[in-house]
Amino acid sequence: MASVPFEYGLAVAGVLFVLGLTGVLVRRNLLFILLCVEIMLNAAGLAFIVAGARWGQPDGQVMFIFLLSMAAAEVAVGLALILLLYSRRKDLDSDALGMGGATTPGGSPGTARPASPVGAARARPPAVGVPQGGTRR
Amino acid sequence: MNLVYAASACVAIAATIMVITRRNAVHALLYLVVSLLAVAVIMLLLGAAFVAALEVIIYAGAIMVLFVFVIMLIGPRNDTVSARDWIGPVILGLILLAELLYIIAAGPFAPLAVKEVDPRQVGIALLGPYLIGVEVTAFLLLAGLVGAFHLGRRLAVTLGRKGD
Numbered sequence: 001m002a003s004v005p006f007e008y009g010l011a012v013a014g015v016l017f018v019l020g021l022t023g024v025l026v027r028r029n030l031l032f033i034l035l036c037v038e039i040m041l042n043a044a045g046l047a048f049i050v051a052g053a054r055w056g057q058p059d060g061q062v063m064f065i066f067l068l069s070m071a072a073a074e075v076a077v078g079l080a081l082i083l084l085l086y087s088r089r090k091d092l093d094s095d096a097l098g099m100g101g102a103t104t105p106g107g108s109p110g111t112a113r114p115a116s117p118v119g120a121a122r123a124r125p126p127a128v129g130v131p132q133g134g135t136r137r
Numbered sequence: 138m139n140l141v142y143a144a145s146a147c148v149a150i151a152a153t154i155m156v157i158t159r160r161n162a163v164h165a166l167l168y169l170v171v172s173l174l175a176v177a178v179i180m181l182l183l184g185a186a187f188v189a190a191l192e193v194i195i196y197a198g199a200i201m202v203l204f205v206f207v208i209m210l211i212g213p214r215n216d217t218v219s220a221r222d223w224i225g226p227v228i229l230g231l232i233l234l235a236e237l238l239y240i241i242a243a244g245p246f247a248p249l250a251v252k253e254v255d256p257r258q259v260g261i262a263l264l265g266p267y268l269i270g271v272e273v274t275a276f277l278l279l280a281g282l283v284g285a286f287h288l289g290r291r292l293a294v295t296l297g298r299k300g301d
Contacts, residue, residue: 005142009179012146016153016176023157031162031211035169035204039153042196046176053183056252058262061188062270065263068195069274073281075200079207080288086211087295 009050016043030085030092034078041071138246141236142182148229149175155225162208166201167226173197174233181240184253 020043023036045064052060086092152172159165173196180189240246263271 005139005183008142008146009183012149012179015150016172019150019153019157027157029162031204031207032157032165035162035165036157038196038200039156039169039172042173042176042192045192046179049180049183049185049188052254053185056254058254058258061185061254061259062263062267064185064188065191065259066270066274068191069278072195072200073277075203076281076285077288079203080285080292083207083210084288084292084295087292092211 006050006054009053010047013043013047013050016040016046028094030082030094030097033094034075034082037078038071038075041067041074138182138243141239142179144232145175145178145182145236148172148232149179152226152229161222163205164222164226166204166208167223168229170197170201171226171229171233173201174230178233178236182246187256187259 017040020036020039023039024033027033027036045067048060048063048067050060052058052063082092085097089097091097149172152168152175155168156165156172159168173192177189177192177197180186180192
């Protein structure tokens, strides 16, 4: 009787994780990819909570607190990267940025540029056109 | 309480499906907030009230506000939000509100856990055997702070160059 909700809880966590993974694989907007990574992290945290409640131990909640702080740090850095990328390219399509395998990044001048720490001296961002291909989804 | 549990699980899954299928980022964010609140209800029913509060405050509050800031900086395509756009999150949110009112009206409930883990035990475990984890997390947060500052400085340089 009492063990039914735990299996439900694990099932919900699994479904949420798979939904987030589907979003990461399907979406091309980097903002949505980060959002779906958050869904996956949250599902993992829910699984920790369910497991902790099943055994009546505080370890699951401790792990969730660690996961929460990790998600906060990850979102801070990830969103800063997204803002930097957007200010340079005016686009968040991961295929157009040369991150996906659909377009070959060699042909266009803008894609193969490494993010070198030489940085701002050579940054000439938005003049380089977005390479074609990669329909935005 | 099993009905509330199942309802909030359905709300969480439905809202998450809407998140990964939305085209507009603001709408996806609204649905994600609803999904996080539903997950918080599940955690509350499992007897983890402290963590449910953390989920609401940090996930649905702070992290989502960061996303909102970034979407506002990037600039949404259309500013107008019609009634058709927010009716979905409102319906899912009303389900959660009904659950909340039911939980309050039903009085103290026995959590679905074997035995409830109160925040005192969590704190003792966090600062006892997991102390090294707390320190590593502090390093991680510092690294995130320094990284965000570094990237933000480069962002300011880029924007300043464009403004010239």
